Amino acid sequence: xxxxxxxxxxxxxxxxxxxxxxxxxxxxxxxxxxxxxxxxxxxxxxxxxxxxxxxxxxxxxxxxxxxxxxxxxxxxxxxxxxxxxxxxxxxxxxxxxxxxxxxxxxxxxxxxxxxxxxxxxxxxxxxxxxxxxxxxxxxxxxxxxxxxxxxxxxxxxxxxxxxxxxxxxxxxxxxxxxxxxxxxxxxxxxxxxxxxxxxxxxxxxxxxxxxxxxxxxxxxxxxxxxxxxxxxxxxxx
Numbered sequence: 001x002x003x004x005x006x007x008x009x010x011x012x013x014x015x016x017x018x019x020x021x022x023x024x025x026x027x028x029x030x031x032x033x034x035x036x037x038x039x040x041x042x043x044x045x046x047x048x049x050x051x052x053x054x055x056x057x058x059x060x061x062x063x064x065x066x067x068x069x070x071x072x073x074x075x076x077x078x079x080x081x082x083x084x085x086x087x088x089x090x091x092x093x094x095x096x097x098x099x100x101x102x103x104x105x106x107x108x109x110x111x112x113x114x115x116x117x118x119x120x121x122x123x124x125x126x127x128x129x130x131x132x133x134x135x136x137x138x139x140x141x142x143x144x145x146x147x148x149x150x151x152x153x154x155x156x157x158x159x160x161x162x163x164x165x166x167x168x169x170x171x172x173x174x175x176x177x178x179x180x181x182x183x184x185x186x187x188x189x190x191x192x193x194x195x196x197x198x199x200x201x202x203x204x205x206x207x208x209x210x211x212x213x214x215x216x217x218x219x220x221x222x223x224x225x226x227x228x229x230x231x232x233x234x235x236x237x
Contacts (some may be wrong), residue, residue: 039207
């Protein structure tokens with residue numbers, strides 16, 4: 001007679017077994033790795049008919065400038081781009097994964113994906129890892145509902161706002177945005193505003209520097225300017 005095997009259902013909700021394990025390891029003398037500070041300034045601003053994204057180009061490894069010309073504005077789809085702050089490898093891999101998912105979504109639905117679709121994909125991916133993926137993102141795009149701008153935190157929480165900034169230089173950048181942002185700025189005024197916000201992070205944060213990249217996303221056109229400006233020109237000795 002064949003035995004009857006009852007399959008135990010996995011428990012629902014969160015599993016905190018690793019937390020108890022980590023506590024026991026620390027009590028035994030294990031030294032956990034410390035969180036490493038990362039530096040960047042990324043900015044996004046929303047206007048009536050377009051959205052502007054901006055970022056610096058410095059990548060650091062502790063106190064060392066590892067890359068002076070790092071690309072931090074990542075392509076997701078024809079109608080949307082995403083700025084990344086945090087661990088460079090995490091931001092690149094996260095945006096690459098979402099880009100491929102959006103392309104599959106476009107092929108299945110026969111239409112351009114909406115920005116809120118990318119926002120949902122990003123938040124579900126990041127929330128699954130509870131902040132272990134060091135990717136703080138500013139998502140901007142234009143779809144059938146108009147321009148959109150989202151902030152995606154490493155833990156998976158998201159916000160929709162008219163202007164936003166993330167990274168170690170975000171405090172200085174936000175002061176510029178709060179003072180000068182208006183919903184009816186022209187495209188040239190908007191680009192200058194985002195440029196100055198990124199430059200605020202460059203001049204007030206050691207983790208930000210080099211050039212300022214901009215991306216202007218409109219209904220039927222994307223202008224990706226790399227570099228748009230060199231905020232801190234090196235002097236001649």
